[in-house]
Structure formats: structure tokens, C-alpha cells
Amino acid sequence: MTTRIKLRRDTATNWTTTNPILAAGEPGLETDTxxxxxxxxxxxxxxxxxxxxxxxxxxxxxxxxxxxxxxWLVRLRREDDEQDPxxxxxxxxxxxxxSEGNAIVVAQIDLDGNDSGDGxxxxxxxxxxxxxWKKSIGALDGNYYPESNAVIDSSDNILxxxxxxxxxxxxxxxxxxxxxxxxxxEELALNDSFNIRAMAVDSSNNIIIGGEFNFSGNNxxxxxxxxxxxxxxxxxxDLSVDSSYSYIYSVAVDFNNDIIAAGYVEVEITxxxxxxxxxxxxxxxxxxxxxxxxxxxxxxxxxxxxGLAFNVSxxxxxxxxxxxxYYVDNAESDSFSGFGGYAKKSNAVFLFKMTTLGAISWDRRxxxxxCDWVGVSTAVGSDGDL
Numbered sequence: 001m002t003t004r005i006k007l008r009r010d011t012a013t014n015w016t017t018t019n020p021i022l023a024a025g026e027p028g029l030e031t032d033t034x035x036x037x038x039x040x041x042x043x044x045x046x047x048x049x050x051x052x053x054x055x056x057x058x059x060x061x062x063x064x065x066x067x068x069x070x071x072w073l074v075r076l077r078r079e080d081d082e083q084d085p086x087x088x089x090x091x092x093x094x095x096x097x098x099s100e101g102n103a104i105v106v107a108q109i110d111l112d113g114n115d116s117g118d119g120x121x122x123x124x125x126x127x128x129x130x131x132x133w134k135k136s137i138g139a140l141d142g143n144y145y146p147e148s149n150a151v152i153d154s155s156d157n158i159l160x161x162x163x164x165x166x167x168x169x170x171x172x173x174x175x176x177x178x179x180x181x182x183x184x185x186e187e188l189a190l191n192d193s194f195n196i197r198a199m200a201v202d203s204s205n206n207i208i209i210g211g212e213f214n215f216s217g218n219n220x221x222x223x224x225x226x227x228x229x230x231x232x233x234x235x236x237x238d239l240s241v242d243s244s245y246s247y248i249y250s251v252a253v254d255f256n257n258d259i260i261a262a263g264y265v266e267v268e269i270t271x272x273x274x275x276x277x278x279x280x281x282x283x284x285x286x287x288x289x290x291x292x293x294x295x296x297x298x299x300x301x302x303x304x305x306x307g308l309a310f311n312v313s314x315x316x317x318x319x320x321x322x323x324x325x326y327y328v329d330n331a332e333s334d335s336f337s338g339f340g341g342y343a344k345k346s347n348a349v350f351l352f353k354m355t356t357l358g359a360i361s362w363d364r365r366x367x368x369x370x371c372d373w374v375g376v377s378t379a380v381g382s383d384g385d386l
Contacts, residue, residue, distance in 0.1 A: 007036075019044045035131075072129030090121070094149040098156040098177055101127040106150040106160055109136075120146055120162060122175060133180035137162055137173060148199040148209065153228075157183060159207060161196040170196050172207065172230035186230040194222070198250045202257040202288065206234065210248035210261050213238070221246035223261045223286055235290035239282065241297060242268045246282060250311045254318040254356075257288040262322050264308035267297050279306040283322055283354060294358040300326055300350055300365075307350065313378045318356040321386055323375030326350050330368040347372035351386075 008022070009029040022028050022039020029036050037048040089109070096104045103125045123134040147161035147170055156177035161170055170190075174183040188196075193214040200208040207226040212219040224236035240246040244266040252260045265282035268275055278299065285293035300307060307326030314320050325347035352363035367373035380386055 015045050019046050021045075022048070074125060074129050074131075093146040094160075096150055096152050096158070098152050100156070102132065102156075102177075103127070104150060104152065104158055104177070106146055106158075108145045122150070122158060122160075122180070124177070124180065135175065135180040135182075137182075147196040147211075151199050151201050152177070153201045153205045154203070155205075159199060159201065161188075161199060161209065170194070172209075172226070174230070184229060188226075188230065188233075190222075190224065190233070190236065197248060197263075198261075200251045200253045200259070202253045202259075204228070204257075208251050208253060208259055210251040210263070212247045219245050219247060221248040221261075221263050221265065221282065223248060223251060223259060223284075225259075225288075225290060237286060237290050237292065239263075239265075239284050239295060241265050241282075241295075244268065244277065247308070248282075249309060249324075252312050252314045252320070254314045255316060256318065258293065258318070259286040259288070260284070260312050260314055260320045261286065262309035262312035262320075262324075265297055279308065281307045281309045281322070281324060281326070281350075283309065283312065283320065283358070285320075285356075285358060296354075296358045298352070298360070300352075300363065301328075310375060311377045313380050315380045315384055316382075319361070320354040321351065321378045321380065322354065323349065323351045323378050325372070325374040328368055347374055349373045349375040351375055351378070 007027050007029045009031050010018075011032045012030040012035070015028065015030060021042065021044055022037070024039060024041035026039040027036050028039065028045065037045065039048065090107045092105060092107045094106045098104060105123045105125070107121050107123075109119050109121055120137040121134055122137065124132040126132060145163055147163045150158050150160040152158060158175040158177055159172065161172055163169070164171055170188045172186045172188055174185075175181070176183055190213070194211060196209050196211040198210040202208060205228040207228065207230055208223065209226065210221070210223045212221050221239045222236055223239065225234040226232065227234060239248060239261060246263065246265040248261050248263040250262045254260065261284045263282045265280055266277045267280050269278045281298040281300075282295070283298065284295040287293055298307070307324065309322045309324035311324070312320055312322045328346070328348045330346040346368045348365055348367035350363060350365055353361040355361055366375075378386060
């Protein structure tokens with residue numbers, strides 16, 4: 001026998017007008033806004049808080065424009081009468097889909113224009129663009145900002161790394177995907193100074209992070225594996241060439257729980273008998289146990305002096321897709337002393353496919369244009385298309 005459960009429901013206006021008292025734990029749904037309140041057995045409707053609301057609620061505004069069930073636009077902004085409106089803003093750091101097609105958005109809010117940020121907001125929207133909940137992380141008058149992209153685990157919970165108040169501490173935060181409640185917030189200590197640039201999860205919900213250590217001014221890229229609660233560092237691996245600078249900007253996990261990491265590395269090369277440093281694209285494959293499968297440096301052209309990868313994704317059979325930017329000659333570019341003092345050059349986008357053994361199958365280039373172009377992200381569909 002099938003049992004159907006219905007929520008008590010009405011429009012927002014009717015709820016406000018009747019202003020009833022809901023029983024303790026009894027939900028009430030606003031059919032026109034999608035918002036839910038839960039009763040406590042004593043309070044009238046109008047004084048109850050909406051479920052999932054964080055401290056951003058009272059001073060934020062969300063507008064939804066719908067075209068149909070598959071296309072929608074949401075604007076999220078932060079407003080505060082005590083600050084100069086010209087400096088207010090929201091910068092999105094990552095977007096994800098959970099298993100039910102809900103969209104998870106992680107953003108940094110800025111109230112005073114100092115570029116350090118004032119807090120983090122995480123919001124969940126349905127596939128039709130209806131806000132399910134939003135939560136803020138950190139005090140809104142602090143300097144919290146996301147250290148990494150957010151990822152979704154097998155239970156549709158959200159994980160991300162945050163930097164509290166521009167300190168050397170890094171915190172791994174896990175948020176309940178259904179309610180927006182914080183499941184845990186664990187401070188991570190790898191060494192005295194490090195940054196987390198990327199995050200992924202494997203099939204057992206172990207947390208994979210990538211970034212760089214800072215040793216006496218020399219940055220060294222790393223990948224580390226944490227247990228699902230971020231309380232134990234299972235292993236960590238440094239990735240560099242010639243003991244020079246390196247950074248990891250993206251990590252991905254394949255079907256075998258092996259890890260692909262991508263970023264930037266400085267490599268010593270010999271030109272006309274002299275040794276110089278060349279910034280190249282770095283891609284490495286690590287086993288689930290932390291062993292180095294292979295490590296590749298990629299210079300797309302012999303005359304290209306600089307390139308770095310910003311994102312990597314993997315398909316169902318373990319091929320990797322890497323995108324980022326590299327320097328090319330560009331007559332439209334202003335002369336400037338950028339990386340290595342190269343004038344009349346600017347960024348163009350690269351995208352290449354690597355096999356499970358690290359061989360490049362193909363590559364594509366886009367640009368340059370009148371300004372720098374950067375390949376930011378890749379994603380592979382269930383059909384294998386990119």
C-alpha cells in the first residue's frame with residue numbers, strides 16, 4: 001500500500017494573513033516562493049525563521065527569471081546601507097550539480113571593496129532555479145574566503161576549503177546537502193604555510209586536495225589525501241621539477257580512484273649553451289595509495305615561454321582533459337614586462353586530451369584576442385563528450 005505525505009501549504013501572503021501556530025516540527029510550505037518554516041508549538045508563523053536561512057538573508061535579494069524548466073537565471077547580491085554600494089559584490093568561486101540536479105553555488109561576498117572578502121555564502125537551487133537554502137560561513141565582517149572549489153560527495157553533501165580571516169590556517173568544511181547545516185569544520189595543518197587550490201573526492205568519500213607549500217619563499221606543489229572526516233592525513237606528495245617552483249590548481253579522481261593533478265612548474269632548460277628557467281604545464285597521475293604513476297611537463301610550442309593548467313577532468317575510462325593558458329605572440333597586446341618580460345604577448349587558451357599513460361592524444365588552441373584568454377574549466381558528460 002502506497003502512503004502519500006503532503007506538506008501543509010499556502011501562498012506567502014495567506015500564511016502571513018492567517019499567521020497560524022504550527023505544531024513542534026510541523027512544516028509549512030510557501031507554494032509561491034518554495035520557502036519552508038518549521039513550527040515550535042508556540043510561535044506564530046510571522047515570527048518563525050525560514051528553514052536553511054543563514055545570516056545573509058535579511059540583507060540579500062534574489063531575482064529569478066524563468067524561461068522554461070531547463071533555463072533560468074538567478075541574481076544573488078549583497079546589500080548593506082552602511083557601506084558604499086559601488087563596492088558591494090558577489091564573486092562565484094564554483095558551481096556544482098548534485099545527483100538530483102540541484103545546483104550548488106559557492107561565492108564570496110564583498111562589502112567594503114578591499115578585495116579580501118567579507119564572508120562566504122553557499123546556496124542550493126532546484127533544477128528550476130528555486131532557492132532551497134543558503135548559508136554563510138564565517139563572520140560577515142571578517143575576511144573568510146574560499147580556498148578551493150567545492151565538491152559533492154556520494155551523499156550529496158558539499159565540501160570545500162576555506163581561509164579564515166586571511167590567516168595561515170585552512171579549514172575543511174562539510175555541509176549537509178539537504179539542510180545546509182555544517183556537518184564538520186576541521187582545521188588542517190600540513191606545514192607552517194600552504195594554500196589549498198583544488199579539491200576532489202574519491203568513491204569512498206576520501207578528500208583529495210591540491211595546492212602548494214611555501215618553503216622559505218619557494219612554492220612547491222602538492223597533493224594530499226584525507227580521510228572522509230578530514231581528521232587524518234592519509235598521505236601527501238610533493239610535485240616539482242629541478243626543486244623549483246610549482247603549483248597545483250586542479251585535481252580529479254578517475255574510475256580507479258587514481259588522481260590526476262594539473263598546474264604549473266618551472267623547468268630548467270638550456271638555450272644556446274646557457275641555463276634558463278621555463279614555466280611549463282604540469283600534469284601528474286598518482287595512485288590511490290599516493291604513489292607517482294607519471295609526471296609530465298608540457299610545452300605546447302618550442303617558442304612558448306610560459307603556460308599553466310587551471311583545470312583537469314577525467315572521462316569514464318580514465319582519459320584526462322586539461323585546460324589553461326599559455327603565452328603567444330599577439331600584435332594586439334600592449335607591451336609590458338609580464339612573465340619573463342615578454343612584450344607583445346598575451347594568453348591564449350589550450351585544451352588537450354591525455355591518455356591513462358600520460359600521452360597527449362590531441363590539443364586545441366583558442367585565441368589570442370585583444371586581451372588575455374584563459375581556459376578555466378572542463379567537464380565530461382556521460383556520453384564522453386567534452
